[in-house]
Each structure stands twice: as structure tokens, then as C-alpha cells.
Amino acid sequence: DQQVKQNSPSLSVQEGRISILNCDYTNSMFDYFLWYKKYPAEGPTFLISISSIKDKNEDGRFTVFLNKSAKHLSLHIVPSQPGDSAVYFCAASGSNFNKFYFGSGTKLNVKP
Amino acid sequence: EAGVAQSPRYKIIEKRQSVAFWCNPISGHATLYWYQQILGQGPKLLIQFQNNGVVDDSQLPKDRFSAERLKGVDSTLKIQPAKLEDSAVYLCASSLGTGGDTEAFFGQGTRLTVV
Numbered sequence: 420d421q422q423v424k425q426n427s428p429s430l431s432v433q434e435g436r437i438s439i440l441n442c443d444y445t446n447s448m449f450d451y452f453l454w455y456k457k458y459p460a461e462g463p464t465f466l467i468s469i470s471s472i473k474d475k476n477e478d479g480r481f482t483v484f485l486n487k488s489a490k491h492l493s494l495h496i497v498p499s500q501p502g503d504s505a506v507y508f509c510a511a512s513g514s515n516f517n518k519f520y521f522g523s524g525t526k527l528n529v530k531p
Numbered sequence: 532e533a534g535v536a537q538s539p540r541y542k543i544i545e546k547r548q549s550v551a552f553w554c555n556p557i558s559g560h561a562t563l564y565w566y567q568q569i570l571g572q573g574p575k576l577l578i579q580f581q582n583n584g585v586v587d588d589s590q591l592p593k594d595r596f597s598a599e600r601l602k603g604v605d606s607t608l609k610i611q612p613a614k615l616e617d618s619a620v621y622l623c624a625s626s627l628g629t630g631g632d633t634e635a636f637f638g639q640g641t642r643l644t645v646v
Binding site for chain 2: 423425451453455460464465470518519522524
């Protein structure tokens with residue numbers, strides 16, 4: 420039972436443009452969401468998070484949007500850079516949970 | 532601040548052999564996780580420790596996998612005997628708390644190939 424879904428396995432974007440990565444979840448009890456970035460042969464690294472009391476969180480070029488009614492969140496990268504090319508994982512957790520649930524990842528390729 | 536340390540980085544074994552992975556979490560992190568990541572999938576939680584107690588091992592194949600966290604710090608994950616489908620990256624992570632509003636920090640992982 421996959422409670423966090425990333426339906427796009429891959430995304431290709433031109434350098435300087437916006438990258439939008441999407442994530443859907445099914446459990447309305449989730450109240451904390453995270454994005455991780457993973458380069459080949461490395462572990463995932465934390466990128467940005469958002470609590471359910473917010474609908475937007477911004478950190479430099481990275482912004483996460485949360486739509487609780489749609490159970491959907493997205494990660495925007497503006498402007499995209501070739502160094503952003505990696506696999507991005509969405510994860511969810513919450514005060515009623517003691518673990519993180521991960522999506523299957525989206526491989527982003529930013530073309531120079 | 533030192534990150535999560537894992538060893539070995541790579542391991543190739545034959546099926547039915549045994550293997551062990553080691554993890555040293557970030558100092559002061561009470562929670563330690565072992566995840567299995569099969570190619571093309573997201574990390575799947577195998578076992579979670581809070582200090583040296585098991586919080587969740589519902590997805591750990593207990594007939595062949597075992598894990599321990601001695602003294603609430605380092606942890607080892609063992610597979611005996613290994614099967615071909617155990618080929619994956621095994622990720623160790625640690626966090627200050629347990630879910631909620633805290634993030635987990637991952638090690639580089641151990642890539643296991645069972646032949």
C-alpha cells in the first residue's frame with residue numbers, strides 16, 4: 420500500500436527554466452512533508468520540508484507548495500541548474516506516525 | 532558535524548551466504564533507521580530504533596534479516612542467508628526525534644549485490 424506517490428519517473432528541463440516535481444499522498448493524517456535529493460552512489464540528502472499548517476515554504480531556488488484538500492505537494496526549482504540533476508524523493512510523516520513514507524522518486528535531468 | 536557513517540560501501544556475495552552492514556549515526560540522534568532501496572523504488576523502512584529499543588520492524592523479513600543497536604548508538608544489520616532479491620542499497624538514517632517535524636539524515640548506503 421503506497422501512501423506516497425510520485426507518478427512521474429523522470430523529468431527533463433532546460434537550464435534556467437522552472438522544474439516542477441509532483442507528489443500525491445493518500446493518508447490525511449500526514450502533517451509533515453519533506454523532499455530529498457539523491458545523487459548516484461550517495462544517500463538521500465534533505466532538501467526542504469513543509470508543515471501542514473503552511474501552504475508554501477521557500478528556501479532560495481527551492482519552493483514547496485502544499486495543497487491539503489487535494490493531498491498534493493509540489494517542489495519548484497527556479498531557475499534550474501545542471502547541478503540539480505538528481506533523483507528527488509518526496510516523503511511524508513506526522514505527529515501520529517513514527518516513521519517516514521517515501522515516494523518512488525522522480526529523476527530530474529537539467530540540460531545545459 | 533559528522534554525518535551518518537556506513538560500511539562497507541559495496542558488497543558482492545553469493546546467494547545463501549551471510550552479510551553484515553554497520554552504521555554509526557549522528558551523535559545525539561536517538562532514532563536510527565535501516566531502509567532498503569531497490570533500484571527504481573523509494574526507500575522502504577526495514578527497522579526503526581529509538582535508542583536501543585525497536586519501534587517498528589513490521590517490514591523486516593525476520594526469517595533472514597536481523598538488526599541490533601547496542602548501547603543505543605551503532606547498529607548492525609545482518610542478512611542470513613541472502614537471496615537474489617536482497618540485491619539493493621541498504622541505507623541507514625538517523626534523526627533527533629521520531630517523525631513529526633524532524634528530518635532524517637542518511638548515510639551513503641551499502642550497495643549489496645547477491646549473485
